Amino acid sequence: MSAEGPWGSRDGSAPAPDPARRLSGPRAAPREDKGQHPVWAVVSTLLMAGFLWLVTGSWVVAVAVLFGLFVHEYGHVLAMNRVGMGPARIYVIPFLGGLAKGQREPKSEWHGVLVSLAGPAFGLLAMLPFVGLWAATGGDAWLMGAFFIAMINLLNLLPAPPLDGSKALGPVLTRVHPRLEQVALLAVGGLAVWWGLSTGRLILAVFLGLAVIGHLKRGVWRTAWGRLSWPEAGRSLALYLLTAAVCAAAAIGALLPLTGGAVEPALEMGLRFFGVGGR
Template identity: 80%
Template sequence: MSETENSVRRPGPWDPRPEDPAPEAVRPARGAPQEDKGQHPVWAVVSTLLMAGFLWYLTGSWIVAGAVLFGLFVHEYGHVLAMNRVGMGPARIYIIPFLGGLAKGQREPKSEWHGVLVSLAGPAFGLLAMIPFVAAGVILRSPEWLLGAFSIAMVNLVNLAPAPPLDGAKALGPVLTRIHPRLEQIALLAVGGLAVWWGLSTGRLILAVFLGIAVLGHLRRGVWRAAWGRLSWPEAGRSLGLYLLTGTLCAAAAIGALLPMTGGAVEPAFETGLRFIGFGGR
């Protein structure tokens, strides 16, 4: 026997109780920002392969190219960890062919101090990528593996240059603007100009063009420090100290990676590092 439309049906055990309001569909707030899903998997693979091929073209070694690519991922993952820690996540990693990588959060940092921490987390954490290459170089007595470790350290060190849009500008810029916003603008534009000249004079044309576009963009923006506040003087002191400490660690790691090749002699290792960034004899 079936029930008719006019019959009264007794509520079943899964029916909502009369006192419970009917559930409403959860709708996203109108105008709410969409969460960044990151690179499409296919494009991520293609970008990584293009970057690997470009690095091999520059270095002539699959080991060194693989080291730089691995170091790039570890560097960006350091930014991701810091972003997630300070409430900017979930952060995503993007590989940009011929240029490098980018870690992108879902929201701006809550303070300049958080921004400094995120900027320095990449170079500091990125040094961990050296460990397997140093170990392989020492065990196999292979200079190529040691050069891979050295290249990882140098990528992190160069990234600390206070030239927009590198991490060094984002870490040191807030310290300069604590004194005066114009000081940050003048100093970073001057360093950015020198970085462009360095790229052109050492044959790093793609890097020079990339930095030049970034410098022009910041010049058009004017005083570009964001409106989420300034560092306090104690925070500025800590930021400067962390910046110098991170730079010292990167430089020491780069020289240390070459010491097994030079019999422990620091001076030849230092000269090799200078040649890598375009200074000193060939």
């Protein structure tokens, strides 16, 4: 497999033509997605950085979240390229986050699950430089940056459309019954919208609300790639729970030095991020 990057193919190779369609006459090759225009990519990144600084009040946390965003999306890119969806591209969406987009759909639901979980799992690596800077300087702000990186990856595992969790857990629910995915994800999506509104995260609430409405307009889900087998569903659920546990542990671990190593106060600090507990 050729090496691919998030903004282009290094060898310029094209996929082999489909022999089954050679007799149907010449046809144009699928148009490759060239990705976000460099100028707009820079503008989007600057807008995102300014927005994060405004809402967090800390340039360290803003840098951490922005860096974590790119590492998270690059995890999706690596997985997409690995399973034959590439060359994948990264898009920065001002005020909302990022998006990794492949050139084609996954070949199976199992590949889709792997791609969805690759972002949160790989995204935790973005914590390492901030933990290192804390160790070198003793500045608590660096730990908060690491904490926010972990929490963003954990939040992405929420099984609400269009977050990564819905794409990882949804196929497992469909394996049980197709309607179970629709009911469960739309219910969780509604709760996520309520959570965003009740905790003052209005932009997130609007974003999730639009996603839920979009899913309500859809017909039958997941007809293109078939369904997971029962063994694949078991592996998918195990990977989802493991990734969520690691993200949660990483978030609490980042707070432990701030609480003298006490787990309970660190857990309380983490819950306050979700608007649970006292201020």
